[in-house]
């Protein structure tokens with residue numbers, strides 16, 4: 070595709086974006102001037118030219134501060150798979166709020182929520198936290214205590230939250246410091262991180278069992294932390310046998326396999342990655358949608374032995390808001406009454422319909438892109454599939470067309486399709502999404518294809 074054409078369209082769309090969203094700009098300026106760096110509550114909401122402020126959401130739609138209506142394919146970074154303001158979930162929150170939102174004590178809702186999660190995700194034990202960051206942090210600590218080892222293997226380009234280990238070798242530009250493809254250097258994301266982490270963390274190329282075997286062969290790796298589908302670099306599927314191979318390598322070398330299902334757990338299948346791929350890790354982390362739209366994450370033992378460390382207090386697992394009753398009540402209703410097994414058939418059907426439409430447009434206009442996903446998640450990957458699909462982070466960095474992805478985001482936002490900010494994200498739809506919603510997405514994408522080929 071012609072670079073000058075993409076750049077010209079970006080400039081035009083930036084103009085249109087600013088015309089449509091003056092109130093968002095005003096709010097962002099107020100936030101910058103009065104309270105928050107970059108005008109956002111968290112860095113993940115920041116993207117040029119400025120964040121769109123949302124006023125409210127209902128079902129599959131959100132309304133921004135200027136009153137523009139969008140079909141929401143962002144869904145709170147993949148959280149609101151049940152749609153916005155679902156009456157059953159709203160009721161559950163209201164009922165719990167009327168009784169009190171927080172006690173710092175055992176409550177019945179959290180027990181029911183825990184029982185359901187154990188059943189659904191095949192967990193032997195479960196504990197809670199308010200964020201995926203804490204869940205992966207605690208999982209690593211348990212793995213270290215269980216093995217008596219310090220080193221952590223994680224996938225290069227993978228995102229697991231914002232604690233110190235997780236901020237090693239996430240999605241960073243290739244700038245000459247990245248090391249060889251089959252033995253990536255461990256690189257920190259930003260400043261303020263201990264330099265010792267470069268020794269404590271080993272970055273693995275996704276879909277490369279030889280590299281994993283070399284890293285684990287030294288016998289000093291506590292755990293392998295992996296997203297079953299790599300989702301913070303567009304979307305990259307595991308190759309057949311990869312996840313099973315990781316499990317076998319971990320068993321051979323005495324390491325703990327952790328599936329970070331913060332994104333995949335409540336989206337790709339009713340039972341998450343274990344249902345989809347049939348591979349069982351030693352621990353799982355869950356997050357996002359499991360709390361019905363309130364801050365939630367869970368850490369599950371799938372080995373039966375990991376949480377002995379918590380029971381014996383060798384690893385304290387702590388947190389004021391862990392298992393908050395309002396979150397538990399919302400999560401329980403969301404999972405048991407809304408995200409039922411047949412909901413996943415509907416989510417998959419919506420994804421297939423949208424994928425079919427987008428693929429047809431990509432083929433008609435010979436765009437260097439393909440569509441990939443699972444369940445409630447899909448992604449337009451701006452890389453030429455004739456060279457094969459992306460298999461790991463290096464592939465993504467070298468072949469992905471970041472300008473085209475940014476233009477797609479702007480273009481769709483300007484035509485009422487709300488998407489997560491950033492080129493690295495994928496879409497998430499909900500059970501409230503209709504064929505008309507998918508048609509709006511596909512229709513806007515078809516216009517973009519025409520503009521690109523004009």
Ligand code: PMP
Pocket residue numbers: 146199200201202203205228229230231296301329330331332356357366
């Ligand atoms: N793990 C994965 C795979 C994630 O995608 C994220 C957040 N997007 C996290 C962990 C961190 O979760 P949280 O933002 O709730 O801390």
